Amino acid sequence: MTKIEQVIDYIDMQLKSRRLTPSMRLPSVRLLAKELHFSVSTIVEAYERMVSMGIIEARAGAGFFVCAPLEPLILSNIEPIREKSLDPLWISRQLLEASAQLIKVGCGWLPDDWMPHESLRKAIRDASKSSISELVHYSSPLGLLGLRELLARRLYNKAIEVTPDQILLTDSGSYSIDLICRFLLKPDDVVLVDDPCYFNFRALLKVHQVKIIGIPYTAQGPDIEAFKQAIEQYHPRLYITNSGIHNPTGATLSQPTAHQLVSLIEQANMVVVEDDIFSDFETTHSPRFSALDGLNHSIYIGSFSKTLSASVRCGYIVAKKEWIDHLVDLKVATSFSNSNFSAQILYRALTDGSYRKHMEQLKIKLAEAMQFNVQMFEKLQIKPWIIPKAGIFLWCELPTDIDIKKMADYCTENGVVLALGSSFSQSDRFQQFLRFNVAQCMHPDIFSILEKAMRYARHAPA
The missing domain is CATH 1.10.10.10 (Winged helix-like DNA-binding domain superfamily/Winged helix DNA-binding domain)
Structure with a gap:
């Protein structure tokens, strides 16, 4: 050339x-x-x-x-793709397209037989008996009132005091974040994320062509000093995080860290978006930014895709009233409405009396699975970063003599899909890490496959 x-x-x-x-x-x-x-x-x-x-x-x-026309938005043109196994969009597509026979030990959802099938079937039957208008019409701009009233009562238990008109129903948690990004961001704005963080945060932010800065995450939350330095150096617009159970580490935000962050965010006039989709897995409530600052510089989002159904698409945004009004306009412009039928199903599944029992049983099963996984990983010399208080994730470090990529290839060939640590980070800090889903690791073959994979991927001694 x-x-x-x-x-x-x-x-x-x-x-x-x-x-x-x-x-x-x-x-x-x-x-x-x-x-x-x-x-x-x-x-x-x-x-x-x-x-x-x-x-x-x-x-x-x-x-x-x-003078040439605007190029189509092809995400791979915005940022060079590293290895496919580390590309967030490729990972998501592989997990979603994977056959039922594959063991998805790194995925972010529960096994099918851990979900409340009968409760969902009953909710669907009940929703199908709604009036003709509820079955065939668009929803109101804010979404089903009964569900918003229920969510307001549930949020009160987290010390987040809102009225139903401060809650906007959407078709998913991911779409909620996208809508917020459309509302608050422009290209080249700076957004802070945790390092490591949920890989699809980075994929979604990439669509909005913003600059992403990773803040090292600790067992108590983001590193305060690094957060301060990022504010001084980059003047960020947003911080996106999981304020409850963190993905992928399973950590929970401490009260002192939360209070310091609220002060920093307020001083910097930035906004924190807290994605709380793992909220119902908690056994004790951790602090929420939205409760601490009264939604002045925070936006809360949630869904029930992890505890009820990922197929019944329904998420929600909680924010101050004037912001909700503008977000409604954006929602109408970009999706016109949300699934009224999904909202009806969700409302019935949450109010028929079975959801609380389902979650109590689920927490017990997850606690047992967490304990079992920790014991089994210890035998393989796979070290959890922390032992989470609750949730589905174990963030684990492998011995330095294991070639992670080679191990992942072996697992894929034997029907196991891993979630490589480097896909959750822009830095090189987590090349020896894997995210495990403790519920998915209860498959009877998984630990023997992992043991063989590690033996295959171990470097020969010098």
Whole structure:
């Protein structure tokens, strides 16, 4: 490739990544020559060729400007993809498309037989008996009133005091975050996330073309000093986290850390979005930003996809009233409505008296599974980062002599899908980590497969 072709290729990538958009001015000839370490004449020739190709145009006395149409939003153009096994979008697709026979020990949901099938069937039957208008019409902009009233009562138990008109129903937790990002962010804004964090946070933020900064996560919450430094250096707009049970570590936020963070967030005039979809797994309540600051600089989101059904798509956003009004407008513009039928099913499943019993039994099963997994991992020299108080995740470190990628390949060939630690982080800190779902690890074959995989992936002694 000639130097001129390299310049054209460089500009083409800027266009595909949307760093350059229609009518934007290109770097001056001298500036780009200095940046790429090419001669001015090379840049001039490359620009002239792009003018003849109809990609850019020259404006007398002003420079060169993009005249090509906006490129389609292809996420792989925004950020170089590392190995496929570490790409959040690839991981999600593989888990969602995996056959029922695969053992998904790293996934974020419970096994089918741990879910309340009969309660769901009954809720569906009851919802199907609703009036014709409820079965076929769009929902109101805020969503089913009865469900919002129920959610307001449930939130009161977490010390989050809201009225039903401060709750907006959506079709999922992920869509809730997307809607909030549309409302609060513009390209190149800075968003703080935990390091490690749920991998789809980064995938979703990538769509919004923002700068993502990872804050080291500790057993008590994000590192306060690192959080302060990030505020001073980057002036972030948002912080997105799991304030209850953290994904992937299983940690819970401590009271002192929560209070310090609320103060920092208020001083920086930024917003924290707390994704609390694992809330009902808790045995004791941890602090919530929304309770501590009264939703002044916080937005709370939730769903029941982990405890009731991922197929019945229904999430919700809780925020101050004026923000909910604007979010309703965005919801109408982007999805018009949400699934009224899903909301009806969810409302009935939560109010028929069986949900509380289901969760009590589920917490006992998860506690037993957690204890069993910790014991079995200890035999394999797989070390949990912490022993979580509740939830489904164990964040584990493997011995340094294990080739994680080789181990993952072996497991895949033998019907086991792992969640590699590096996919939860932009840093190199977690290359020897795996996220395990303790409920999915109750499969009778899993530990023998892991043992064989580790033996296969172990480096030979020097």
